[in-house]
Amino acid sequence: MSVVIPLLLTLKVAAIATLSTMLIGLLPAWLLTRHEFPGRDLLEVALTLPLVLPPTVLGYYLLVLVGRNGWVGHWLREHFGVSLIFTWQGAVLATTVVSLPLVFKSASAAFAAVNRQCEEAAAILGASGAAIFFRVSLPLAWRGILAGGMMAFARAMGEFGATLMVAGNLPGRTQTLSMAVYDAVQAGDWRAANLMTGLITVVSAVILYGSGKLLQTDWR
Numbered sequence: 001m002s003v004v005i006p007l008l009l010t011l012k013v014a015a016i017a018t019l020s021t022m023l024i025g026l027l028p029a030w031l032l033t034r035h036e037f038p039g040r041d042l043l044e045v046a047l048t049l050p051l052v053l054p055p056t057v058l059g060y061y062l063l064v065l066v067g068r069n070g071w072v073g074h075w076l077r078e079h080f081g082v083s084l085i086f087t088w089q090g091a092v093l094a095t096t097v098v099s100l101p102l103v104f105k106s107a108s109a110a111f112a113a114v115n116r117q118c119e120e121a122a123a124i125l126g127a128s129g130a131a132i133f134f135r136v137s138l139p140l141a142w143r144g145i146l147a148g149g150m151m152a153f154a155r156a157m158g159e160f161g162a163t164l165m166v167a168g169n170l171p172g173r174t175q176t177l178s179m180a181v182y183d184a185v186q187a188g189d190w191r192a193a194n195l196m197t198g199l200i201t202v203v204s205a206v207i208l209y210g211s212g213k214l215l216q217t218d219w220r
Helices: 004-034 040-051 055-066 071-080 088-112 116-124 129-140 142-157 161-167 177-187 190-216
Strands: none
Touching: 004 040, 004 088, 004 129, 004 142, 004 177, 004 190, 040 088, 055 071, 055 088, 055 161, 088 142, 088 161, 116 129, 129 142, 142 190, 161 177, 177 190
């Protein structure tokens, strides 16, 4: 069994999913640590829920939402001729949802640790909310955010359940490393299974070590 194609697909899906989690999760994390507003607790629960729900349950919800007869899926197919089911883009969607809480929680902790006096000083000097976010809060919280992104990338590389529900397991099209491992075990190809599990384990261990060092290092 070839390992190259599942590996490249896994890296592509994990990279795009990690970028997506950053784009989706950072602003809510900052808002929740800085402001009180109606529905605040519900938003936090919604962004954290994928962390505790079984991946197959998340996959089912995504199928209901973006499937051919789902509200979003039907709209995409009718207006753009796009279907996310059984595509690598669907794998990105599933992986993004599963990985999002890791970025959200890490970013929330990083923003909470930012000295509020720095933000208040910028506000006194006339900086807008957007300027404070991009020029003060984000630079001061970057280490925690980057560590969360690294964790999300590692989680995305090993995602299986939700991705299988949404994207399927199509060799050369949607088969990621974790799915290739499953197929290799089912086929009795232990050499390929050992190679792929070892690869995922090493990459995940390196990311865990790197994120830990990132948070511990004094960059002053």
